[in-house]
Amino acid sequence: AQSVTQLDSQVPVFEEAPVELRCNYSSSVSVYLFWYVQYPNQGLQLLLKYLSGSTLVKSINGFEAEFNKSQTSFHLRKPSVHISDTAEYFCAVSVRAQKLVFGQGTRLTINP
Amino acid sequence: NAGVMQNPRHLVRRRGQEARLRCSPMKGHSHVYWYRQLPEEGLKFMVYLQKENIIDESGMPKERFSAEFPKEGPSILRIQQVVRGDSAAYFCASSRGTTTPGELFFGEGSRLTVL
Numbered sequence: 001a002q003s004v005t006q007l008d009s010q011v012p013v014f015e016e017a018p019v020e021l022r023c024n025y026s027s028s029v030s031v032y033l034f035w036y037v038q039y040p041n042q043g044l045q046l047l048l049k050y051l052s053g054s055t056l057v058k059s060i061n062g063f064e065a066e067f068n069k070s071q072t073s074f075h076l077r078k079p080s081v082h083i084s085d086t087a088e089y090f091c092a093v094s095v096r097a098q099k100l101v102f103g104q105g106t107r108l109t110i111n112p
Numbered sequence: 113n114a115g116v117m118q119n120p121r122h123l124v125r126r127r128g129q130e131a132r133l134r135c136s137p138m139k140g141h142s143h144v145y146w147y148r149q150l151p152e153e154g155l156k157f158m159v160y161l162q163k164e165n166i167i168d169e170s171g172m173p174k175e176r177f178s179a180e181f182p183k184e185g186p187s188i189l190r191i192q193q194v195v196r197g198d199s200a201a202y203f204c205a206s207s208r209g210t211t212t213p214g215e216l217f218f219g220e221g222s223r224l225t226v227l
Contacts, residue, residue: 004154036218043116043203043218044155090154099168100216102147102154 002027002093006103013081014111021076021106023065023091031093033074034100035065038088047089050074061085086110114139117186118204118219126227131191131198133222137206144187145216146179149201158202161187194226 007022025031032051036044048059055067065076074091091103117136125131137144142163147155157171161181172179176194181187191198201223205216 006154009152041220043220044205044216045218046215049215099145099157099160100155101157104152104154 002031002095002101004091004093004101004103006089006091006106008106009104010107010109012109012111015083016080018079019077019081019085019108021089021091021108023074023076023103025072025074025091025093027072027093027095029095031095033065033067034092034094035059035063035074035076036090036092036102038090038105040087044090047076081108081110083110083112116141116204116206116217116219118202118222120222121220122223122225124225124227125194127195128193131194131224131226133189133191133202133204133224134186135189135204135206135219136186137204138217141206141208141217143207143209144181145205145207146187146189147203147205149203149221151200155203158189191224194224196226199224199226 003026005024013019034049035047037047038044048057050057050067058064063078065074088105088107090105092100094100119134144161146158149155159172159179160168164183176192178190201221203221205218207216
């Protein structure tokens with residue numbers, strides 16, 4: 001079975017500071033990896049994904065994540081955050097079909 | 113350009129009553145997934161359905177919970193004889209199929225409160 005651990009339940013940062021949201025997974029087989037974002041009172045939206053190929057994947061709004069197979073990690077980073085990045089971020093893995101296993105979520109709070 | 117539509121957004125029930133949550137997938141999507149989010153926890157997979165078929169219900173509680181996705185109309189998640197522990201946010205997601213792993217489109221959720 002697969003599992004996902006998001007090591008920080010809350011991450012407060014100042015605007016324009018860098019941020020890293022940590023995600024580790026456990027699986028005995030190869031996985032696909034995802035980050036979803038949930039803005040207040042909204043559903044989840046796909047932020048970025050790793051399926052194969054380059055281990056560094058990027059989103060259109062400046063986030064990036066790097067798949068590290070040896071450390072079984074898929075940490076999410078942004079070099080400079082904005083107030084609008086305030087949201088909850090979920091790391092997820094999938095082995096087959098579309099069944100996603102989610103982490104507990106990390107609440108990112110941006111302070112001015 | 114409707115996304116995944118869930119209703120009701122908020123539902124209050126007393127213990128022992130029934131809760132019905134509805135989900136209309138995005139246009140052109142024939143796969144529906146239900147997830148439950150308990151307070152301070154991540155999303156837990158419940159069930160995966162295609163039109164008129166349950167594909168994977170490994171996350172569904174054995175009793176009181178059922179799901180369907182009829183040929184016509186929305187997918188329904190039904191909880192009979194609700195208990196306080198059923199209070200949670202229930203999210204529906206849809207996809208076209210299995211060609212793009214993990215690319216699910218989520219609704220805004222239905223928040224069930226059991227008194």
